[in-house]
Amino acid sequence: MSSSKLLNQVRFPKNLKSFNSGKLRQLADELRDEVIDVVSETGGHLGASLGVVELTVALHKVFDTPKDIIIWDVGHQAYPHKIITGRRHRIRTIRKGGGLSGFTKRSESEYDPFGTAHASTSISAGLGFSVAYNIQNQTRYVIAVIGDGALTGGMAYEAINHAGSLGYKIIVVLNDNKMSIAPPVGALANHLVELAEEDKGNGKGSTRKKTDKRTSLFEQLGFKYNGTIDGHNVDDLVSELEKVKSDKEDGPVLIHILTEKGKGFKPAEQSADKFHGVGQFDKKTGQAPTKLANVPSFTKVFSDSLIKEAHLDSKIVGITAAMPSGTGLNHFAKIFPERTFDVGLAEQHGVTFAAGLAAGGVKPFVAIYSTFLQRAFDQIVHDVAIQNLPVRFAIDRAGYVGADGQTHCGAFDVAYLGCLPNFILMAPADEAELMHMVATAAAMDDHPIAFRFPRGSGLGVELPYRGELLPIGKGRILREGTQVALLSYGLPLEDCLIASQTLEKLDISTTVVDARFAKPLDKELICYLAAHHELLITIEEGSIGGFASQVLSLLSENGFMDSSLKLRSMYMPDMFLDQDKPELQREYAGLHHTHIVEKVLSSLRDTSEHNLLESLAISRVE
Numbered sequence: 001m002s003s004s005k006l007l008n009q010v011r012f013p014k015n016l017k018s019f020n021s022g023k024l025r026q027l028a029d030e031l032r033d034e035v036i037d038v039v040s041e042t043g044g045h046l047g048a049s050l051g052v053v054e055l056t057v058a059l060h061k062v063f064d065t066p067k068d069i070i071i072w073d074v075g076h077q078a079y080p081h082k083i084i085t086g087r088r089h090r091i092r093t094i095r096k097g098g099g100l101s102g103f104t105k106r107s108e109s110e111y112d113p114f115g116t117a118h119a120s121t122s123i124s125a126g127l128g129f130s131v132a133y134n135i136q137n138q139t140r141y142v143i144a145v146i147g148d149g150a151l152t153g154g155m156a157y158e159a160i161n162h163a164g165s166l167g168y169k170i171i172v173v174l175n176d177n178k179m180s181i182a183p184p185v186g187a188l189a190n191h192l193v194e195l196a197e198e199d200k201g202n203g204k205g206s207t208r209k210k211t212d213k214r215t216s217l218f219e220q221l222g223f224k225y226n227g228t229i230d231g232h233n234v235d236d237l238v239s240e241l242e243k244v245k246s247d248k249e250d251g252p253v254l255i256h257i258l259t260e261k262g263k264g265f266k267p268a269e270q271s272a273d274k275f276h277g278v279g280q281f282d283k284k285t286g287q288a289p290t291k292l293a294n295v296p297s298f299t300k301v302f303s304d305s306l307i308k309e310a311h312l313d314s315k316i317v318g319i320t321a322a323m324p325s326g327t328g329l330n331h332f333a334k335i336f337p338e339r340t341f342d343v344g345l346a347e348q349h350g351v352t353f354a355a356g357l358a359a360g361g362v363k364p365f366v367a368i369y370s371t372f373l374q375r376a377f378d379q380i381v382h383d384v385a386i387q388n389l390p391v392r393f394a395i396d397r398a399g400y401v402g403a404d405g406q407t408h409c410g411a412f413d414v415a416y417l418g419c420l421p422n423f424i425l426m427a428p429a430d431e432a433e434l435m436h437m438v439a440t441a442a443a444m445d446d447h448p449i450a451f452r453f454p455r456g457s458g459l460g461v462e463l464p465y466r467g468e469l470l471p472i473g474k475g476r477i478l479r480e481g482t483q484v485a486l487l488s489y490g491l492p493l494e495d496c497l498i499a500s501q502t503l504e505k506l507d508i509s510t511t512v513v514d515a516r517f518a519k520p521l522d523k524e525l526i527c528y529l530a531a532h533h534e535l536l537i538t539i540e541e542g543s544i545g546g547f548a549s550q551v552l553s554l555l556s557e558n559g560f561m562d563s564s565l566k567l568r569s570m571y572m573p574d575m576f577l578d579q580d581k582p583e584l585q586r587e588y589a590g591l592h593h594t595h596i597v598e599k600v601l602s603s604l605r606d607t608s609e610h611n612l613l614e615s616l617a618i619s620r621v622e
Helices: 021-042 047-051 053-062 079-093 122-135 148-152 154-166 187-200 234-246 266-270 298-312 329-335 347-359 370-385 413-418 431-443 493-505 523-532 547-557 582-589 593-621
Strands: 069-072 142-147 171-176 224-230 253-258 316-320 340-342 363-369 392-396 424-426 449-452 476-479 484-489 510-514 517-519 535-540 566-570
Touching: 021 047, 021 053, 021 079, 021 234, 047 053, 053 079, 053 142, 053 171, 053 234, 069 122, 122 142, 122 154, 122 171, 142 148, 148 154, 224 234, 234 253, 298 316, 298 329, 298 363, 298 392, 298 431, 316 329, 316 347, 329 340, 347 363, 347 370, 363 370, 363 431, 370 392, 370 413, 392 431, 413 424, 413 449, 413 517, 413 547, 424 431, 431 449, 476 493, 484 493, 484 523, 484 593, 493 510, 493 593, 510 523, 517 547, 523 547, 535 547, 535 593, 547 566, 566 593
Parallel strands: 069 142, 142 171, 171 253, 224 253, 316 340, 316 363, 363 392, 392 449, 424 449, 484 510, 484 535, 535 566
Antiparallel strands: 424 517, 476 510
């Protein structure tokens, strides 16, 4: 590895303005080494960051940031950007509690003008900035850097269409690495390949002319198309960016650069999808530390269960939105390639595509992260729920997800799905329950159905060979008591059981119930709990408006708000919680078993104090 002689001189972009081309190349080499060194210790998004090192140097060389703004689509490739924008001294805190975000974040730096973590947003936001500056008579350049994978998202084309019609100056840099997380899919990806192949014959760093026989899609939508450029040649990048900057003509411009994901680190070049997001690894070999645990992840259990169901039912198909490995559908695809569909970063299309599949008589499973499902809410309402189509949603990464922080937290799915008629909502307390819910969803043919499960390893419970069908809307009692009822939805069940043991030692008789369903609720069971216990507490790893709201609404309708029953709810705090280890996020959120005990004791104490005050008041009257 090279020393960091030049990188040590660059605290902010202004420090590299005087560098000649030789120094810029050396700076890029040092910056790449720094990224590899950092991520080997911290884990994080490696491949994407290595692919934009030269582009990062060139952009900050040519443009006057932070006056001129750079918006990094998705934001996971911004590690080099963070290092040379005043954050190098904190870069080893990235994705840790109290540290730097793994994505761009407005509150973190003036060099991050717009927060990004979900795909396909940069051009829309950049166009907004461009129009805002024009209205205020400000001359500032706006650059949106978008990877080719993000161009599978329809929102990017909505923005391109709008930008082409408005005619404002916005510079879009298309970082074409032929990948997003996995290889991009669809005809648009093929179009980019064709453009690159055509430009090979036009010479190095050529610019397509309007008089060419065949124009690009971008030109047809009103963009000047410049490409293709070697994205790892700093000299070519600086030259192209300076040319675009000096062009005073209005109108949007697209610069098409070719890069390699994982550039400069052989293991990442050879396995770009594997090194998209990594844990700690050895810099020499790329190997991660050996893990001793043999407990499968919830994602793996879901994937294996779906495969078992698909062997028995040829109508089952899997859908992913550019996340085959993250959702486990890569394993499904190896066995059933013709029944696996990667729609790209296009959740809206994916959901309506699934609705069409369901209407056509097959059984679609949409495997998707909780945070990304919210991108398709109208399609869930209009195309699935209203038509009562049996689309199955396997909602991965529900609850706290750790290092990816606010933007990837799976907080809201129960709230936004629970308000929809026709939906069935489930949450497993462990991986065996997840198997049952996969089987139950596969058998459901007259309603949309969803089940949410967390990131990470399961609890290590014994697994059946195949899941069993669950009775819809029925919970289960795991421990019976008389004084306090703990009603859990999903993963918090384990903490409820631990809390109940502590409470029993304090002579507080406790019932523990696994609700299994947030919709429909087990009305009979919940009303029984309310009628036969002094205190009822709901516990969930979801936002306000979720499972607790469903339960409280049920109890209100059945008159329990008028009784002496004490009701309490425990859920995620009403805030966007920063990144940390999931267990620390739950601790901060007050969802640990110790917090359940504290909630019980404080609630019972309130009851005792209330009864004491009431008796004193009666004695005074007498």
